[in-house]
Amino acid sequence: MNLSMPLAFFAGSICIAGVMMLARQRVLQVLLFVAYFSLLGALLVHEYSYLDVVEAEYLKADPLAVLFLGVLAIIGALAAYYGMAYARHRGDSARQVATHNAALVLFLTMVVGVYISRHIGLVWAFLEASTLTSAILIYYNRNKHSVEATWKYVFVCSIGIAIAFAGILFLSIASEAREVHDLSFEAIRMTAPSMNVGWLKFAFLFMVAGYSVKMGVAPLFNVDIDAKDGAPSHVSALLSSVLMIAGFVAIFRIYMALAGTSILPWMNAVMIIVGLMSVFFAAIYISKIKNVKRIFAYSSLEHAGIVLIAVGSGAWFAAVLHIVLHAFAKSSLFFQYAHFYRLYQTKSVNSVGDYIKLHPAGAGVLILGLLAITAVPPMGTFITELFMFKALFSGPHAWVAIPVFLLLTVILWGLAKNVLNILYRPAPSIVHAPAPFSTMETVPQYALLLAVVYMGFFAPPAFVQFVRSAVTIHP
Amino acid sequence: MRISFILATMISAAMAALSIAWSVPVLVNGQAASFAYGPLVFAIDPLTAFMVVLINIGVLLGMVYGISYLRPYASKSFMEALVHAVAMVTLHGSMLAVTMMRDMVSLLIMWEIMSMSSFLLVLFEGEKARTRRVALSYFIQMHIGAFFLLLATMVLAGQTGSYTFEAMGLFYAQKPAWMLFLPLFLGFGMKAGFLPLHTWLPHAHPAAPSHVSGVMSGVMIKLGIYGILRTILFMHGDQSMLGVAILSVGIITGLYAILQAIVRNDLKRLLAYSSVENIGLLGISIGMAVLGTSIHNDVIATLGWTAVLLHMVHHMLFKVVLFQSAGNIYVATHTRNLNELGGLMRRMPKTITVFVLGALAICGLPPLNGFVSEFLMYAASIEGMKNSGAYFSIVNFFVLITLCLIGGLAIIAFTKAIGVGMLGEPRTEPARHATERSWFMRLPQQIAIGIMIVMAIVPQLMIASISAVIRSFSPNSDIVLASLMPTMTSLGIFNASLVGAVVVVLALRKIATRNAQRREGPTWGCGFTEADARLQYTSTTYADSTVQLISPVVRVHAHMHALNDADVFPHARTYTTDVVDVIEESTIQPPIAGINYALRRLAVFHTGSMRTYILYAFVFIIAIAVVTIMGVI
């Protein structure tokens, strides 16, 4: 058909975003969103049918990219829907909404770029672009918090991404020494085994440190927490799903590219250290803080850490599946948080309660969501964490399982404590009269959580096969 | 509210009917059956079939009771009711599934679902801060228990490359058994409530609504025992040291828990500790059975396994009875504190009679079914003393002493519960105004009592019906059972005739006193004429003499202001006591306090200053570079 489909997608997206800025009527915005997601769907279908075909020289969709594209399409569409609902409830100005919607479209497009790029520099460029577009999303509320969050986020992201670029340059030093000028992942994979190990390690280290800010893991996790706190909840959902996946893709692709070299054990150790640190930071804060959104954000930190531990212990399949499941679960929770805030007008756990009486359907989402992010069966996250532990036990870092487990327990405690308080504690009198929520508004959340169950426990073999092929190295 | 629960009960009943219909043939023929659903394989062997029957009876009794118990909770929201009903069915289903799984991973999944659904059930009265705290700590402890199981799974898979139970046999053949058994025991024992892993139990049971605590205590903790049994099923060779280890844990658990039960004033907590005590008894029996199997003494082994299996059913029945009766008392008086009860026998005689019968049974006294299983335990230990070398003789000697100490202490605990809480005069207004509950709220207990009586009168039939299970543990059990049957028959007849004798003597008494004058009057105050209900022995004082004997194990803190010389005209004073679980205080609380402290102290990373954030990346790179250069990673 047309091998320039991705390019058409990028062009189309930018056009749509542009039109969005100009045509501010609500109906038009909706229509444009429909157009955009149709385009995205078309891209998805296209990439699925042209798996592993290089397009426009630098783009290629492997199963990993297609899988993540699917996740992005689902969560992106829901975020768009909730974004519109959010704006309607707040009565935001048409200009503000239009800017936001355009930024959303651009953001998603940039993340698509991250997924399907096969060149290390292009991944970098798309990631930075996603930072910039997400800044507009985070800035949406235009209040003190969102300004601070946006500023910190953009700045630290820029620094991080600069550090990662240094890593890319180290890699190119190493490849230059082997007279290789191509920095596509395939080329790196082919030549990396003969490269200087020291440079490779440096490159990987810098890239992990730099991209950590995008994936939201240690060491640069802090600003992600702030961003998820300052942003509207549907944006937070995007940040802890598609953007986290984007960061993961950036790290994972380079990891896979270097997996054939002798530094694999070292990389695994680094991954596990990063993961462990992330889980550790999440653990110490989750039990302490009272801000619901930040609690969810720290839980994202934890799961990102788990994903990296899974990568480091060799459970790549589990890592990929886990990040997808987490994306669904966490976006569901963040979407639900919008209701929470509408009901209580506060983020703090301390001044809320009785959620199960005030908003029963939402309470169900909260309960199931809690199960999902604490990896309790029947949630699929249980399976992926099980795989992680299994890989960890059979690997050289078996002892890590103990601290990881202890920290997960602390996190479980912190999360469950807060969620239980929200659900059951008698509501203080300041709580506003229960806002009318239609059950329909919680259906997407339930659907996402059902997906977590389904993909973990009842996934059809074809799907499993597809995900598995996403983490096998193609020659 | 109740509609969803009634619906849940119907679903559970259907589930029960299906699973029992499937299990009974297995129990009769001893032939295993199985079917696969996707990656899950549901299989029923005699042990599973036995558990299926036990679970179904316990859960259904609990749910029927729940229908009427939930009546006062009409104000609960739809979602709460739904969560409760769904959790109940899920608990039922997952418990059934746990017994049907044939590999560790599936078991672990079902196990977690079971923990999760019971957690939601405990949360029923989540508007109480205490309930939330307790439910949470329960959930956490179950999580830790699951980790041990996970550890065991990994150990198993690491050695044999397979997750199936059959691989356990392989493992035991290759490696020392404890390497696999220890994590398994810790995991399953956490659910069962072996010391020192019991700490969730005395909190979770009182916090849960009574129909749930009956199911949790009567049925769910048996799943822990089931896990241990399932593990042992694949053991072979000389595991006598393991047997002694289990037995010792059982002894410590039983003694400690019953001592704790004695000092508790909360009725349901007392019952919870008594559950732990019974788990201890089961542990002792398992230990003896393993010991018997190891030294190829079929008599001890058979007696031990029979005792384990029967006692599991027995304890399920009387614990359901006791918890539900306690629930009735709670509904009638809104308190579980024994010191606030009293005089209930005259006010709600049917409920309390049932409670007394349950207490008789749980103390292992004739003529009820508890006696049958305790009888078998004694028999096993006497056989153990009789038929083996000095070492095992002495071990079994300890068992014997423990059994009768536990028996005696249980009598203290339950006479306290009944005597203080239900007999005598009411101590508070709510107790004074307590009224009998409806027949529907008493029905499940009465059914259970009925089953208990049958089990007490025809124990030989009960043993015959589980002979397939016993055989799977001890292949030569048939011969032993054949010689045991006459004894059990006699025991049943004895039980029946004991009741008969009491009836006869009562009749004689009636005839003899038909002409005698009978009057009613106040209790004799020994010359003191102002006696009132507050002068009665309280729960605290009743336990005091025992506490004084064993003070280091059971610690009671008293809070009072002593009189001093300046108090010429002393004003009103209070004296309160509270009891601490020494093990909980010394093993669970310090680490938690430590973790909390550490978490508070460590929470210094999110400073709000962006500069430090960037520093982290810098430090990270340097640190990794340093450890790389040093060759650490």
Next chain:
Amino acid sequence: MVTILIILFVVTLVYVSMVDRLATFVTLLGIQGVLLFGIAYMELRDVDALNLSFILAETLVFKGIVIPWFLQRTLRRNKLVKEAEPTVTHFTSLLFVTAIILVSFLLAYTVHEEHLRIGYFTASLSALFTGLFIIMARTKIITHVMGYLLLENGIFLLSLAVGNEMPLAVNTAILLDLLTSVLLLAFLVDKVGESFQTVDASELNELND
């Protein structure tokens, strides 16, 4: 000639550590942009016109003119004159930057690779770490932006040192990103100034745990 430019570049780094007035800092950044242009031009003389013009745009136009101008504007709009209360004294900063340069040199010397010139490597690492140091040592958020630009300059130099060319498309994307990010950051500086009535980063810590 290149060596001279590089040494000059390092000198600007040292000078940066001592400056008080923000305007001077911005000027220094502009000078660095020009120096980088010089270095790049010397280095890549033989590449094609397209690439050359690209480099020209990136260094001379972008780093040398647009950004300094934009920053100056931000300074004016927020009435920023000097770093009022540096958390680290200028003397210490100087010490640090000197140390950074020395360490970078040592590092470059140790990891010596035949096609990687020590001078480039030293200068780029120095700029990189100086940028990081400035960010960590100074409190004004506008200074942070400048530190970031220093860091970017270092990385640009590093990419020159490597000599490995990114494809043009990628390069363009990178350039666009950088430009937008600086614009965005400057825009945010304005917004922070509006919201917080200060552009002192130490005030910007409401989001903490």
Next chain:
Amino acid sequence: MISIALILLSSVFFIGIVNRTKSIASGRIGPGLLQHLKDIVRLLKKGSVTSTSSSFIFQLAPTISFVTVIVACLFLPFGDQPSILSFQYDVVVFAYLLALGRFSMILMAMDTASPFEGMGANREALYGMLVEPAFFVLAGSFAVLTGHTSLNEIFRDMHLGSGVSYLMAAFAVYVFLQIAMVENSRLPVDDPKTHLELTMVHEVIILDNSGFDLGMILATTSIRFAMFGVLISNFALPPMVPLWGKIIIAIVVMAVFAVVVGLLESFRARNRMKRNPQFIFTLTSIAILVFFTVLILTNKLVL
């Protein structure tokens, strides 16, 4: 069959002999041998007063207690003469019957809402708990010694032969004697003649009982005493002696037992309440000695 007859017979005289011994030892004439029986008969005919606080438990408990003792007696053999009821492991049943009786009496006491009776009930429960191990250790020891587990077979096959076995028997008899004292609330644990409710154990439990029930309780006590007498006399029955000889031996042993009890009660002070638990548990320690002796006798433990 013979044992139950003996028990019933001796229970008539037992308390009488004890009381007579005590009165002689203290230089009094004392009541007649059958005074106790007369008391019981008179009580059985009398009317009763029940507490308004009490429930049917109060009415039921004396009967249960009585029945348990009677049924327990049915398990006792007489030398090689089998008992009426017997099956394997019936030693357990024997002990648990007594426990059931105790259980019902404790509940009865608690049912009256009297502060004193609660105290007595508590002591009864505690002492019962402490004395049980001693009994079980002895029973277990004999099971090991004879290889049998029913009382019938144990006493049929228990043959004393060597010096060690006599020592063991002596210990056992001593322990049984003391168990009997505890179970029947005699000195030094309890003093049936005390007049202060605060120091009573058994007597305080039955404070509120009257009429038929009280008579039945007294009868129960006597029968239980006699039952222990038969149990102890079983140790002294050589297998080769003919049945009538055995009966005579048993009667003599029981008479001696009663006299010993009387003498003990006359010349012994009652324990302080706090010492009682310690005292009772000493019995278990002695019983453990018996157990070890048995291990040596059966060559399980070679010294």
